[in-house]
Each structure stands twice: as C-alpha cells, then as structure tokens.
Amino acid sequence: MTEVAIPAATEPNRRLDAIDRKILGVLQQDASLSVAEIGDRVGLSSTPCWKRIQRLEADGVILRRVALVDQNKIGLGITVFVSVESADHSEAWLRKFAEAVSAMPEVMEFYRMAGDVDYMLRVVTADMQSYDVFYKKLIGAVPLKNVTSRFAMEKIKSVTALPVPAN
DSSP: OOOOOOOOOOOOSSOOOHHHHHHHHHHHHOTTSOHHHHHHHHTOOHHHHHHHHHHHHHTTSSOOOOOOOOTGGGTOOEEEEEEEEOSOOOHHHHHHHHHHHHTOTTEEEEEEOSSSOSEEEEEEESSHHHHHHHHHHHHHHSOOSEEEEEEOSOOOOOOOOOOOOOO
C-alpha cells in the first residue's frame, strides 16, 4: 500500500513579482503555448521567460502541466459531492482512510473539512450503477459514521485557473 502524505499548509518559498503573476495567468489559460509566445504575452524574451518558468516549477509554484478533459465526452456523466462523517478521528484511522480514498480513481478532490462534516469528496462516475459500486467500495474501506451523497444536476461554473493574488 502506498503511503499518503497528509499535507500541511505551506508558505510560498518567495514572493511572486508582477511578471511571475502574468506568466502564471498565461500558463493557467494555455500551458501548451511555446516559451516565445508566453514571453510575448508577458513582455519578456524567451530565455528570461524560460528561466522564470523553470524557477516557478523548481519552487513548486507550478506543480505540473496537464490537459483538461471534458468528463461528459468520455462517458463520466455524473458528478457527486460526498460528505463523510467519522466517529474515529485518530491519526491511524485518517491515514488508512486517506490511503483508501486516494486510491479510488473516481475521487477527483478530497478535503478534510471544518464544520458539520469531516470530509468532502468530489466524485465522477459514468452512471448511477457505477456510483453504487463506488459507494460500496467507500463504505467498505473503513468504519464511517455517516455518508451523504449530493448529485449535481448542472455544472454552472467550473474553472481551473486560480486567481493569482496581486501581492
């Protein structure tokens, strides 16, 4: 079984300047652009632009570059928000739960929450039958107090680009 790291909040390694912010904005919109095109958009030549992108990657600001896929066009038509309550809040239970949930490919996002639920998952599946298979796998993984599923009827807004703060 793969060990799952439970991340803590982290501070950026260094402050981002206005050019770094512009680069991040451009890359979040289209990471397939050439370094020359990115440089043109942010007012840099290729070499300094490339060095900044390399530094942003080395500093962990840019985690990776990916392709965004339309879930409906690949047959994943159901989005479910699953809230989980646990009676056990021990480190050992959390580690086992985090490992089990992190290994489930249907789980797109997984958060530990403050408030009336302990964990929130965003899950995508092909259909109700597929969700039922997932649900049974989830409730069989570790003891849970309560699991509530909320099915999305319509996606109104979905973005991947973070609003890069000015400071």
